[in-house]
Amino acid sequence: MKDDKxxxxxxxxxxxxxxxxxxxxxxxxxxxxxxxxxxKEVSEKGFNPVFxxxxxxxxxxxxxxxxxxxxxxxxxxxx
Amino acid sequence: xxxxxxxxxxxVAAGCRFFAGYPITPASEIMIRMVHRLAQVGGVFIQMxxxxxxxxxxxxxxxxxxxxxxxxxxxxxxxxTEGIGYAxxxxxxxxxxxVQRAGPSTGQATRPAQGDLMQVKWGPHGDNEIVAFAPWxxxxxxxxxxxxxxxxxxxxxxxxxxxDEAVGHLRETLVVKEEVEVFDRFKAPNLPPFGTEAPxxxxxxxxxxEGANLLVTGSTHDPWGFRKTADSAVQARLTExxxxxxxxxxxxxxxxxxxxxxxxxxxxxxxxxxxxAALQAVKxxxxxxVKVGLLRLVSIWPFADEAIVDLGRxxxxxxxxxxxxxxxxxxxxxxxxxxxxxxxxxxxxVIEPVEIVEGIRRPKT
Amino acid sequence: MNERISQMINPQAFPTPFCPGCGHGIxxxxxxxxxxxxxxxxxxxxxxxxxxxxxxxxxxHFKADTLHTLHGRAIAYATGAKLxxxxxxxxxxxxxxxxxxxxxxxxxxxxxxxxxxxxxxxxNAIYGMxxxxxxxxxxxxxxxxxxxxGNLERPFDLCKLAExxxxxxxxxxxVATPIPLTRTLKKAIVHRGFSFVDVPxxxxxxxxxxxxxxxxxxxxKTLKDSCIPLEKAKGLDxxxxxxxxxxxEFVNLTA
Numbered sequence: 001m002k003d004d005k006x007x008x009x010x011x012x013x014x015x016x017x018x019x020x021x022x023x024x025x026x027x028x029x030x031x032x033x034x035x036x037x038x039x040k041e042v043s044e045k046g047f048n049p050v051f052x053x054x055x056x057x058x059x060x061x062x063x064x065x066x067x068x069x070x071x072x073x074x075x076x077x078x079x
Numbered sequence: 080x081x082x083x084x085x086x087x088x089x090x091v092a093a094g095c096r097f098f099a100g101y102p103i104t105p106a107s108e109i110m111i112r113m114v115h116r117l118a119q120v121g122g123v124f125i126q127m128x129x130x131x132x133x134x135x136x137x138x139x140x141x142x143x144x145x146x147x148x149x150x151x152x153x154x155x156x157x158x159x160t161e162g163i164g165y166a167x168x169x170x171x172x173x174x175x176x177x178v179q180r181a182g183p184s185t186g187q188a189t190r191p192a193q194g195d196l197m198q199v200k201w202g203p204h205g206d207n208e209i210v211a212f213a214p215w216x217x218x219x220x221x222x223x224x225x226x227x228x229x230x231x232x233x234x235x236x237x238x239x240x241x242x243d244e245a246v247g248h249l250r251e252t253l254v255v256k257e258e259v260e261v262f263d264r265f266k267a268p269n270l271p272p273f274g275t276e277a278p279x280x281x282x283x284x285x286x287x288x289e290g291a292n293l294l295v296t297g298s299t300h301d302p303w304g305f306r307k308t309a310d311s312a313v314q315a316r317l318t319e320x321x322x323x324x325x326x327x328x329x330x331x332x333x334x335x336x337x338x339x340x341x342x343x344x345x346x347x348x349x350x351x352x353x354x355x356a357a358l359q360a361v362k363x364x365x366x367x368x369v370k371v372g373l374l375r376l377v378s379i380w381p382f383a384d385e386a387i388v389d390l391g392r393x394x395x396x397x398x399x400x401x402x403x404x405x406x407x408x409x410x411x412x413x414x415x416x417x418x419x420x421x422x423x424x425x426x427x428x429v430i431e432p433v434e435i436v437e438g439i440r441r442p443k444t
Numbered sequence: 445m446n447e448r449i450s451q452m453i454n455p456q457a458f459p460t461p462f463c464p465g466c467g468h469g470i471x472x473x474x475x476x477x478x479x480x481x482x483x484x485x486x487x488x489x490x491x492x493x494x495x496x497x498x499x500x501x502x503x504x505h506f507k508a509d510t511l512h513t514l515h516g517r518a519i520a521y522a523t524g525a526k527l528x529x530x531x532x533x534x535x536x537x538x539x540x541x542x543x544x545x546x547x548x549x550x551x552x553x554x555x556x557x558x559x560x561x562x563x564x565x566x567x568n569a570i571y572g573m574x575x576x577x578x579x580x581x582x583x584x585x586x587x588x589x590x591x592x593x594g595n596l597e598r599p600f601d602l603c604k605l606a607e608x609x610x611x612x613x614x615x616x617x618x619v620a621t622p623i624p625l626t627r628t629l630k631k632a633i634v635h636r637g638f639s640f641v642d643v644p645x646x647x648x649x650x651x652x653x654x655x656x657x658x659x660x661x662x663x664x665k666t667l668k669d670s671c672i673p674l675e676k677a678k679g680l681d682x683x684x685x686x687x688x689x690x691x692x693e694f695v696n697l698t699a
Contacts (some may be wrong), residue, residue, distance in 0.1 A: 024464035040466055069460075069462060123528050139522060140524035295510065308514075
């Protein structure tokens with residue numbers, strides 16, 4: 001029962017605008033559930049871009065969206 | 080009426096509804112009269128914490144839609160200089176009255192001088208096309224203040240009234256017209272406010288609160304106001320247009336008056352309060368048969384270059400009496416090779432007719 | 445950012461010129477969220493700023509009337525505009541050096557006059573844009589490009605300064621805690637009278653690198669951990685408050 005509650009998705013999407021992202025990694029570090037990871041490839045901007053690795057773990061706290069200095073993250077809550 | 084007071088009357092007649100200032104001798108009387116007059120006409124007055132605050136709030140008010148003015152003297156112009164440059168690049172219409180006093184620096188606060196002519200144009204860094212008038216009477220303190228407002232709106236530039244302590248504190252009769260011709264800034268809601276292909280080079284000017292999403296900035300900018308601090312083409316276009324919008328149309332502003340110049344061999348070029356003595360000197364020399372005439376500069380900037388070229392061709396020598404060490408005399412040399420004789424007086428007192436007569440008669444070494 | 449915020453910006457100005465991890469970018473988002481939550485009309489607002497990285501928060505990113513002025517002068521320009529058109533809702537967003545050093549005189553007088561405007565100080569305790577020089581807000585001992593061996597001067601407490609000058613709403617919230625920050629910005633904007641919000645906002649490039657911070661996140665975490673609410677701070681003596689950032693509302697006077 002408890003597992004079912006944990007697995008219920010709280011977000012419908014987490015979107016990173018890679019054109020605006022500068023790779024500061026605040027989102028990655030601040031996320032309480034380690035939703036983000038660095039990709040292995042280096043982008044043409046010269047850093048390893050962040051991607052959404054575990055969207056199902058997202059608690060919809062929106063700390064990443066609020067702390068992104070570039071307005072590059074949009075967290076859409078379920079409903 | 081006092082000259083300073085007449086200036087305030089002219090401002091109100093021209094539609095000035097915002098004044099910000101800081102006390103300074105000999106301009107404070109303008110500010111004091113503006114308090115009362117703006118209250119009567121529903122305008123806004125604030126005494127700011129310093130001259131920098133004054134020019135800043137004048138520019139801010141102009142962008143909120145006001146015809147705005149400040150009044151100061153030399154030391155205040157020095158402080159306002161950065162703001163003047165900001166008004167130039169943002170093309171903000173505003174009027175700045177400089178009631179000149181003896182300098183440099185604190186100098187003699189209660190004594191007249193004509194030392195700030197170059198400062199109002201060349202004070203800010205870079206190239207500045209501005210408009211400036213030099214009144215010689217209480218009537219002109221009124222009339223030329225109105226002209227300053229009109230040309231500020233016409234060209235979207237800061238406009239100066241280069242008064243001095245003598246004309247500012249002088250009392251003479253003022254004739255106030257029933258109807259005053261007033262020029263307002265060009266409005267066109269959908270056109271860019273900071274660039275234009277129009278022949279007169281003056282873009283329309285929206286106000287805050289009209290929904291224009293204005294991007295007013297002192298950085299180099301494109302026609303919509305976006306900062307373009309790494310774009311050479313934008314910088315070239317902007318700097319050229321800011322100069323040409325005044326220079327190409329300067330015949331609309333330039334104003335001179337000629338007295339007894341038709342057959343003159345000797346010319347006197349003068350402006351402001353000094354021109355009163357120059358006219359007297361010219362008249363008394365004429366009585367003695369000397370063929371001398373006066374060219375009075377009513378506008379100082381843009382400079383009456385063609386009038387000087389013409390004068391140089393017709394006369395064999397030009398005298399320039401002024402209450403500074405030869406600022407306009409130096410400017411004349413750019414436009415003619417006819418000998419220019421500077422008659423400077425910087426003792427904090429006005430130039431008297433007899434001094435100009437002696438200067439003209441004095442043997443040249 | 446959400447749909448509402450995307451309508452409030454000029455997308456052609458993005459990505460922003462701010463460094464990766466710049467606190468001012470976080471503040472930019474907080475300001476926009478505050479205005480969106482208040483459901484204010486951007487068309488009725490005026491954003492004035494001076495010179496520096498913080499001054500680039502509204503200009504040219506906000507889709508509204510913006511007035512990018514001279515170093516230290518935003519408050520004076522904004523005073524003129526507000527007095528002539530009192531219907532404008534005026535916000536000044538500028539940096540700590542801009543507002544309290546070169547602009548100090550205009551700050552103290554606008555506060556004294558209680559002019560109805562909101563002044564948000566993006567406080568990174570350094571002059572960032574020009575290469576990391578010491579500012580009036582730099583902590584004692586910090587390294588900057590003009591204090592390479594450690595700052596010898598005491599910094600301002602900007603909230604105490606604003607309060608002393610008569611500001612009727614004074615608060616401090618850092619960018620590290622965006623929810624209290626947005627809440628505070630909303631109160632400051634709604635407040636009738638002169639409101640001042642000091643927003644500690646880390647500069648990872650100029651301040652961080654010189655003072656041994658390894659990342660923007662590390663600066664945010666250190667900042668957050670240094671915060672102490674005003675209520676708790678009241679009971680402590682100065683020694684215990686060493687290195688702490690007091691947050692909360694210092695003044696909230698209704699007209």
